[in-house]
Amino acid sequence: MNNPSDLHVTAETGDALIVVDVQNDFLPGGALGVKEGDKIIAPVNQVIRVFLTQKLPILYSRDWHPADHSSFARNGGPWPPHCVQGTEGATFSPALKMPPDPLIFSKGTHVEKEEYSAFQGRDSTGRSMAEALSKFGVKRVLIGGLATDYCVLNTVQDLLKAGFRVIVLTDACRAVDVSPGDGENALVEMIAEGATIATAKAVG
Template sequence: MIELQPSTDALIVVDVQNDFLPGGTLAIPEGDQIIPVLNHYIDRFTAEGLPILATRDWHPSHHCSFQSRGGPWPPHCIAETHGAQFPSELCLPSETRIISKATEPEREAYSGFDGTDLDRQLQRLGMKRLFIGGLATDYCVLNTVRDARSCGYQVFLLRDAVRAVNINPGDEQKALDEMQRLETRFITLQDLA
């Protein structure tokens, strides 16, 4: 069992946005199924008074990752649109710190740390352990975990609160294997004391 530590632990919710959910322009299979589970984690962290941070793609309308610009993805999560918003079912408290990424037209950013002040905020809060869930396992979750580990944080992947795109068969498993090699600990809600 894992006991949450009041002075060192933060929850990071990665890119749970309308465009990544069923009906969105870049829907992740079963992406909506993680929302009730994430809400339980959010409740636990809120009850303990622990910080919650939520990353989001916040793209300009002509972002380099879009197929119209030669990128791999359909247009998605364009700043100030419905697709970029967090779904109403995701119960983020009002004090959630929002981290916007991939905001520059010519720069992709899969990681919540890439081009943002996420690390600086976490350091200022004195955080040492990050509990990470969200979308998608094989892209933004993987890259956020990768950067968190390189910044020296201990990382817990919320295994019951992630889903993969799986553009290529096996992408999810490759991502999970890499996270394990990075000494990420996989947990589920049942593991929290």
């Protein structure tokens, strides 16, 4: 693993920032709270500020499940009910910096589909994230959010498969760690598949 402190990232035209699932249910105290999930908000906001200043695209994803979603334990899935459409738990953290008209991509909106990857998300007009990235002329994606070992991992894998360069902001991610080390293993996997790592503070 390269040392993330080695890399300075100059945000420029062709870059996009993807902020994965910074929703109340994934923060400490939430239905599926990620340990120290709240610690990512300051670094994420710092990068959001850079992208807003430079008028570069920021894409926010959210888990947005129907109440009877197949990923919930009562329906045979692995998770407690979380991020049910329209609930407080599904709302973005009030601490997360968002522009007045944010680009929001919802995923897991169909009962039978899990969709960990934000790349599978769609905006309110039905446009896919892939279409949006293409329209913005994006070549390189910086990414942070929750959680490293599920939605960030799957999003990064889809981005790499689609030919994007990807920089994972390690201090802007936290893992669920169902098994200890899942988050670290996910990072190793993303790097092996072609992602680079950096820290949010290295982005300017």
